Structures are given as structure tokens and as C-alpha cells.
Amino acid sequence: MKSINLDNLQKSFSDIFLFQETEIKIMIVRKAKIKDVDEITNLNYLLMKYHEKIDKYYEINKDHRKIHNKYVKKLIRSKNALVLVAEVNGKIVGTMYGAIKKRPPVMEVKKFGHLGDAFILKKYRKQGIGKKLTKELMKWFKSKRVKFVELEADIRNETAMKSWESLGFKSFMVKMKKIF
Numbered sequence: 001m002k003s004i005n006l007d008n009l010q011k012s013f014s015d016i017f018l019f020q021e022t023e024i025k026i027m028i029v030r031k032a033k034i035k036d037v038d039e040i041t042n043l044n045y046l047l048m049k050y051h052e053k054i055d056k057y058y059e060i061n062k063d064h065r066k067i068h069n070k071y072v073k074k075l076i077r078s079k080n081a082l083v084l085v086a087e088v089n090g091k092i093v094g095t096m097y098g099a100i101k102k103r104p105p106v107m108e109v110k111k112f113g114h115l116g117d118a119f120i121l122k123k124y125r126k127q128g129i130g131k132k133l134t135k136e137l138m139k140w141f142k143s144k145r146v147k148f149v150e151l152e153a154d155i156r157n158e159t160a161m162k163s164w165e166s167l168g169f170k171s172f173m174v175k176m177k178k179i180f
Contacts, residue, residue, distance in 0.1 A: 023089075025088050025089060026088070026089055027086060027087065027088050027127070027128075027129060027132070028086070028087050029084055029085070029086050029087075029129075029132050029133055029136050030084065030085060030087065031082065031083070031084060032072070032076055032083035032084060032085045032095070033076070034073060034076060036085055036092060037069050037072050037073055037076070038069065039085075039092045040068075040072050040083065040085065040092070040095045040117075041064075041065055041068045041069050041072065043092070043094070043095050043117075043119045043121070044064075044068050044072075044095075044117055044119065045060070045064060045065070045068075046119060046121075047117065047118075047119040048060045048064065050157075051154060051157070054154055054156050054157060055154070055156070057177070072097075075097055075099065078099070080099060080100040080144075081097060081098065081099040081100070082097065082098050082099075082137060082140045083095070083096075083097040084096055084097070084098075084133050084136055084137065086120065086124075086129045086132065086133055088124060088129075093120060093121045093123075093124040093129065094118075094119060094120035094121065094124060094129045094130070094133060095117060095118070095119060095133075096115060096116070096117065096118040096119075096130075096133040096134065096137060097115070097116050097117055097137075098113055098114065098115055098116075098137040098140060098141060098149075099113070099114050099116065100112075100113060100114075100141075100144055100146060101113075101114050109147060109148060111146060112146065112147075112148045112149065112150055113137075113141040113144075113146040113148065113149035113150070114149070114150055114151065115134070115137060115149060115150070115151040116151065116152075118130065118133065118134075118151075118160075130163055130167075131167060134167050137149075149169075151164065151169065152175070
């Protein structure tokens with residue numbers, strides 16, 4: 001009869017136990033479809049609620065869902081925009097869009113890229129999803145011969161500021177407001 005090394009047996013059981021507790025996550029980034037609009041709007045609502053806590057300036061309109069759904073559908077159908085979603089195991093967990101915008105006619109560079117509505121559910125952050133969404137949009141902008149890409153982030157949103165800076169974006173303009 002063959003003897004069994006208990007240390008190896010214990011290690012094998014530990015490996016099996018750990019494997020059973022580890023969820024395999026499959027993440028894909030893809031072009032949004034019209035059927036995704038409600039989920040994209042849900043993510044945008046969470047983004048807006050976060051910003052509402054920073055400043056009442058971001059207070060959400062009561063018709064947010066209807067207005068945002070219409071806006072996202074228009075972007076999805078546009079040849080000058082690309083809406084992306086990130087899925088983990090088939091669940092939409094993040095979104096970001098890119099759009100080509102025109103600059104004033106007196107400027108030498110006639111168009112620029114604009115990134116907007118970037119949001120990833122908290123549970124899925126710091127896993128490279130934002131980086132992947134951004135990378136895909138940068139490839140799309142390059143294919144459209146866009147040389148500059150801009151975005152807006154509230155400077156009080158430290159997480160967003162750090163994330164964008166880590167992806168190579170730099171502050172170049174300050175937007176100011178006065179409240180009456």
C-alpha cells in the first residue's frame with residue numbers, strides 16, 4: 001500500500017478550496033447598442049448623484065432618464081460618436097463615450113475629441129476597465145484623424161483627476177463659475 005503525504009494532501013485541498021471561491025471574471029469592452037441605453041442611463045444617474053454630493057450645481061433634472069436615453073441613442077447612431085460599455089460576465093459595469101466636436105473656424109485645428117460620461121461601478125474599479133475603455137476610444141479617435149482629446153472633470157473629484165492624469169491627460173484650462 002502506498003503512503004500518502006498529508007502535507008501534499010492538505011495543499012491539494014487548499015488549492016481546490018481557493019479555486020472554488022475564486023470567481024473567474026471575463027471582461028469585454030464593446031460598442032453600445034440601443035438595447036443597452038437603459039443600463040447606460042442607470043450608470044449615468046449614479047455618476048450624476050455622485051457629482052450632486054460635490055455641488056448642487058449638478059442637481060439632476062426630474063426628466064433625467066428620458067433626456068439621457070434620447071441623448072445616448074443619438075450618440076449611438078452618430079458617425080461622429082462612439083459609446084462603449086464594459087461588461088464583466090455579461091453585466092454592464094462601466095461606460096464611456098467619445099465624440100468628435102468642431103472648434104471655432106478661426107482655429108487652425110478644426111476638430112477635437114471629447115470624452116464624456118465615464119463611469120465604472122465601484123466594485124469594478126481599479127481593475128483596468130477605465131484604462132481599456134479609454135484605450136479603445138483613443139484608437140477610434142486616431143482612426144478618425146483626431147489629434148487632440150479633451151474631457152471635463154470636477155477638480156474636487158480627486159479619484160477622477162488621478163485616473164485621468166494616470167492615463168496621460170493634463171489640465172490646460174480652468175472653468176470658473178459665479179453664483180448669484
